[in-house]
Amino acid sequence: MSPKIKNPLPPGNYFFEGNQACAEAAIAAGCRFFAGYPISPSSEIMERLSWRLPEVGGVFIQMEDEIASISAVIGAVWAGARAMTATSGPGLSLMLENIGYAIITETPCVIVDVQRAGPSTGQATRPYDGDIMQVKWGSSGDYQVIALAPWSVQEVYDLTIRAFNLAELYRVPVFVMSDAALAHLREDCRIPEGVDIVGRTKAKGVPHFGTEGPVGVPPMASFGEEEGLIITGSTHDKSGYRKTQDPNIQKDLVDRLNEKVLSNAKEIIQTEEHFLKGAEIVVVAYGLVARAALAAVKEARLGGINVGLLRLKTLWPFPKEEIRALRARRIIVPELNRGQLVREVERVTKVEVVYVNRVDGEVMGPGEILEAIKKQ
Amino acid sequence: MEATWKKHLRKETLPLPFCPGCGHGILLGAILRAIDASGIDIKDMLFVSGIGCAGWIPSPHIKADTMHVTHGRPIAFATGAKLFNPRLKVMVVSGDGDLASIGGNHLIHAARRDIDMVVVCANNEIYGMTGGQVSPTTGLGVKTTTTLAGNVEPPLDLCRLVEAAGASYVARSTVFHLEHLIGILKKALGHKGFSFIDALSPCPVQYGRRNLYASPAEQLKDLEKRCVPLEKARSMTQEVLKGRIVIGEFVCRGEH
Numbered sequence: 177m178s179p180k181i182k183n184p185l186p187p188g189n190y191f192f193e194g195n196q197a198c199a200e201a202a203i204a205a206g207c208r209f210f211a212g213y214p215i216s217p218s219s220e221i222m223e224r225l226s227w228r229l230p231e232v233g234g235v236f237i238q239m240e241d242e243i244a245s246i247s248a249v250i251g252a253v254w255a256g257a258r259a260m261t262a263t264s265g266p267g268l269s270l271m272l273e274n275i276g277y278a279i280i281t282e283t284p285c286v287i288v289d290v291q292r293a294g295p296s297t298g299q300a301t302r303p304y305d306g307d308i309m310q311v312k313w314g315s316s317g318d319y320q321v322i323a324l325a326p327w328s329v330q331e332v333y334d335l336t337i338r339a340f341n342l343a344e345l346y347r348v349p350v351f352v353m354s355d356a357a358l359a360h361l362r363e364d365c366r367i368p369e370g371v372d373i374v375g376r377t378k379a380k381g382v383p384h385f386g387t388e389g390p391v392g393v394p395p396m397a398s399f400g401e402e403e404g405l406i407i408t409g410s411t412h413d414k415s416g417y418r419k420t421q422d423p424n425i426q427k428d429l430v431d432r433l434n435e436k437v438l439s440n441a442k443e444i445i446q447t448e449e450h451f452l453k454g455a456e457i458v459v460v461a462y463g464l465v466a467r468a469a470l471a472a473v474k475e476a477r478l479g480g481i482n483v484g485l486l487r488l489k490t491l492w493p494f495p496k497e498e499i500r501a502l503r504a505r506r507i508i509v510p511e512l513n514r515g516q517l518v519r520e521v522e523r524v525t526k527v528e529v530v531y532v533n534r535v536d537g538e539v540m541g542p543g544e545i546l547e548a549i550k551k552q
Numbered sequence: 553m554e555a556t557w558k559k560h561l562r563k564e565t566l567p568l569p570f571c572p573g574c575g576h577g578i579l580l581g582a583i584l585r586a587i588d589a590s591g592i593d594i595k596d597m598l599f600v601s602g603i604g605c606a607g608w609i610p611s612p613h614i615k616a617d618t619m620h621v622t623h624g625r626p627i628a629f630a631t632g633a634k635l636f637n638p639r640l641k642v643m644v645v646s647g648d649g650d651l652a653s654i655g656g657n658h659l660i661h662a663a664r665r666d667i668d669m670v671v672v673c674a675n676n677e678i679y680g681m682t683g684g685q686v687s688p689t690t691g692l693g694v695k696t697t698t699t700l701a702g703n704v705e706p707p708l709d710l711c712r713l714v715e716a717a718g719a720s721y722v723a724r725s726t727v728f729h730l731e732h733l734i735g736i737l738k739k740a741l742g743h744k745g746f747s748f749i750d751a752l753s754p755c756p757v758q759y760g761r762r763n764l765y766a767s768p769a770e771q772l773k774d775l776e777k778r779c780v781p782l783e784k785a786r787s788m789t790q791e792v793l794k795g796r797i798v799i800g801e802f803v804c805r806g807e808h
Contacts, residue, residue, distance in 0.1 A: 209636050235635045240661040244628035247621070247658075251600070251632030254619065255640065259632070277622050399598045399617045399633055399640055404562075406612040408620040417565075417612055418620070 184232045185367050192365040194332045194358040195220035198288055199228060201336035202260050206373050207286070208234035209259035211248035213241055213267060216300040217356040218290035221262040242270035250274060250283045254407060256398035258340055262288035265306050266297060269314070275349055276315030277409045279433060282385065282394070284343035288336070291355040293537040302537030303357035305463060308516040311351045312492050318430055320437035322444055323351040323492040325462040329363040335489065341374040342444060346437055347393050353491060355512070357539050358464050386414025390428065391435040437493055446489040447498050451477060455484030457549055458504040460521055462488040465510050465540045472545035483549050491517060496524040508532060508548050510540055557588040562615045569608055573768025575727035575753030579674055580609050582730060583645065586737035597641045600630040602655060605681045606647035606674035624655030627662045630669055642669040648689040649679045652710055663717035663746050670740045670747045673710055676755035684758030691795060695762045710750050711802050720745035722803040726752035728776045729799065736801060745806050752797060
């Protein structure tokens with residue numbers, strides 16, 4: 177951890193909507209470059225950063241599309257920036273190509289995905305958990321990303337900061353999974369005195385694309401540091417040279433890109449337990465839906481039902497050990513989709529898994545989760 | 553004695569991967585000669601390139617920071633790097649398919665922003681690496697693997713495109729006109745703003761042999777024959793100029 181950097185916004189309590197909290201968190205986390213393209217319901221992040229970044233000596237640019245936005249972010253990161261973009265499902269679809277590039281070149285960056293109802297243009301201003309699988313599997317090949325799911329405006333702030341640190345620690349794109357409702361929900365947001373920032377690991381003359389061990393994270397130089405960086409989206413050796421035919425280099429690279437995240441899953445994954453001890457029924461939820469789930473769980477417990485909540489703050493890498501450890505007879509997974517993360521839950525547990533879904537673009541209330549809890 | 557510009561090559565990456573007769577090696581030499589003659593410290597330079605044969609011109613052969621990116625996107629990556637670190641001297645080298653087709657939007661907007669970088673289009677008028685398909689700069693009637701009976705789509709004049717978009721330095725040359733090419737590259741390197749160089753570079757393997765050139769040398773000579781200097785072209789009619797390549801400096805505005 178590097179010394180605490182001065183937070184440009186005075187500490188205190190602010191009444192922020194999710195998108196504002198996200199922009200301020202980025203600045204507090206040392207983000208000094210943002211490139212983006214307008215898209216509902218994420219645009220307020222970009223609008224705020226368009227004037228806030230210049231205030232703190234950062235750079236803002238509105239690019240010609242989302243493909244260019246993520247490209248500019250990656251270019252800026254290699255020029256030395258901590259950088260971010262924000263978008264929604266359809267924009268994310270355009271970014272996927274270069275998210276793959278960020279993965280193979282091990283470029284730390286933060287992508288805020290303010291999800292909305294899809295497919296395609298769908299309902300641009302309605303909330304949805306539509307991109308849970310898109311962020312994990314959308315680009316080609318095998319890879320791991322990190323995805324964090326806040327459930328409050330405060331957590332949008334906290335997890336955006338964490339996203340920057342995780343990106344640096346593992347040299348990987350990190351997603352903050354917000355949605356149309358959280359983006360525009362106004363709540364108290366406490367801005368602390370300062371935040372811990374993970375700096376970029378530098379080591380002169382050391383290869384930037386490989387490590388001695390099979391799961392390590394190499395140091396990272398920036399342009400202009402006389403390191404003669406060779407960066408490519410093709411398969412490459414530790415020094416960056418293209419190796420497009422060598423099977424061993426292909427295998428070692430793909431394995432390391434995956435294992436550097438998976439082998440650190442314990443450090444990355446955060447969950448929150450509510451009434452889990454001895455719970456016969458467990459609701460597994462994330463994002464804003466988890467708030468409805470907690471209300472439903474409390475209500476059910478008043479009625480004598482032994483039910484608990486496991487809230488996932490990290491979606492990827494998937495908290496499979498935490499799910500596996502649940503000693504319940506039934507797991508309920510409410511989501512604002514037809515069932516995305518629930519399939520991961522099913523994959524890792526032998527317990528009966530119940531889907532609770534909402535796809536009409538409305539937020540989920542406690543009622544429908546309570547109904548599922550009560551059903552015998 | 554070794555020519556001084558050769559010190560900018562990573563010797564371990566030689567020989568170059570290009571086919572015999574390809575113009576891209578000549579273009580690489582021209583770029584390095586121009587840098588050498590400009591007195592720019594290559595350590596301050598960043599080379600960004602896209603997908604295709606031309607993407608391999610700087611990466612990994614030039615001993616500087618190189619970034620070989622996704623298809624069509626080098627200008628967008630370069631924009632981010634340049635904006636965050638304006639001290640970087642940024643050059644994009646990529647092909648006609650990369651810059652004019654899949655990356656056309658980024659080319660237009662970088663020119664509109666007049667962002668300080670040099671974009672060199674290694675224009676071989678074809679998709680070389682993927683097997684010789686028609687590109688946006690392929691001439692009418694030219695045979696490619698996707699236009700067996702001859703291309704029916706008119707080619708895009710990239711110089712006119714970026715000029716209209718707002719580029720402040722625009723020039724065209726070919727690898728045949730080596731001294732001229734080095735001259736405009738030098739000028740582009742000294743220019744503050746968006747510089748675009750359309751550098752014609754023949755592809756004997758994918759283009760030449762399908763269009764009945766006897767040898768790479770014949771193709772190169774034909775390239776010379778097709779070229780008309782801008783000064784001369786000014787007094788020629790559009791009819792006469794049809795199918796010809798106008799070379800020279802089209803826009804030269806602002807600081808140098």
